[in-house]
Amino acid sequence: MQPQAAKEPRRKKNSESIQSREPTAPQKEPVHSQPVSSSDDMQVRITDRAYELYAERGYRQGYALDDWLEAEREVLGLECNA
Secondary structure (H helix, E strand, O other): OOOOOOOOOOOOOOHHHHHHHOOOOOOOOOHHHOOOOHHHHHHHHHHHHHHHHHHHOOOOOOOHHHHHHHHHHHHHHHHHHO
């Protein structure tokens, strides 16, 4: 028979000691402060214009592609002429 090692009574850990040992997460940079590429800006402008065309049409369904292509022509045309 092997002698049994004396067991130490378990101590309760208070919540303060657990919280203080947790590493703090690095702060994430907000999305709106990250740089936007020109293609992202172009996409947003086309999206906004396509929605405006949809609104001008009276919010009628079935013309999404037409609105998108027209918006692309307008936005890209403005970019080429600028």
